[in-house]
Amino acid sequence: MFTGIIESFGTIQKITQDGSNFHFDLESNLASELKIDQSLAHDGVCLTVVETKPDSYRVTAIDETIQKTNLSGWQVGKKVNLERCMAANGRFDGHIVQGHVDQVGKVSAIKDQDGSWVFDLEYDPAIGNVTVEKGSITINGTSLTCFNSRAGAFSVAIIPYTYEHTNFHQLKVGDQVNLEFDIVGKYIQRITKGYTP
Known part of the structure; x- marks a missing residue:
């Protein structure tokens, strides 16, 4: 669950298509704090971290996500809003956000x-x-x-x-x-x- 309070930007470095899936590699100052299998909202889309490096990380979007969001228009160099999921002991500053784009x-x-x-x-x-x-x-x-x-x-x-x-x-x-x-x-x-x- 998220709150809609943006923490940082991610900048798309690379986009790779693998069948109907798309892998997005992003550079971010949050990268060193991320873990594999962690949920992270990208422009409001909840995506799972599948690979991490000191300054960058990778997430994968399936066809369902590509079809129902604006991810199909993402390009290398685009800045993306990032929010990690809400900590259980955190303040609820925004509103209930699921990361599931309607x-x-x-x-x-x-x-x-x-x-x-x-x-x-x-x-x-x-x-x-x-x-x-x-x-x-x-x-x-x-x-x-x-x-x-x-x-x-x-x-x-x-x-x-x-x-x-x-x-x-x-x-x-x-x-x-x-x-x-x-x-x-x-x-x-x-x-x-x-x-x-």
Whole structure:
């Protein structure tokens, strides 16, 4: 389990395809602290560490992950938001994040607010995910608060610290992002609507 509070960046050094799987080698200042079989969120996608070196490590994404996230668009040199799983004795600073991306969204607008930024995002509402005004959302692994919440769209405000210390400073209009909707909202949605055929 994660909280959506980004710890560091990883920079993609190498991408290797092996059948339908993709291996990603990343350089990070967290590498020396990682262990094989450890869960690590990459732009909100929970991936397992399969190899470690002093300054880098490797994770593997299966086809299911590639199809349901923005990992298919990752390229060498890209900066990725990283968060290790929450320690049992840690503070819960964000919200409950599983590292299981629900769907990909798209940045539809970026507005400079003279010291902060407002990002407007769109997603396909036909999948059944919803946001709640002032509710939680995870974008590329970052825990944020929604506003202007409506079917298939919402906005988030980004303060300078978050802008600089996550990969929001790299995002452009039209970019795809990983979305994980609030777990409580997902359970309520399932209870009230059940399973659709």
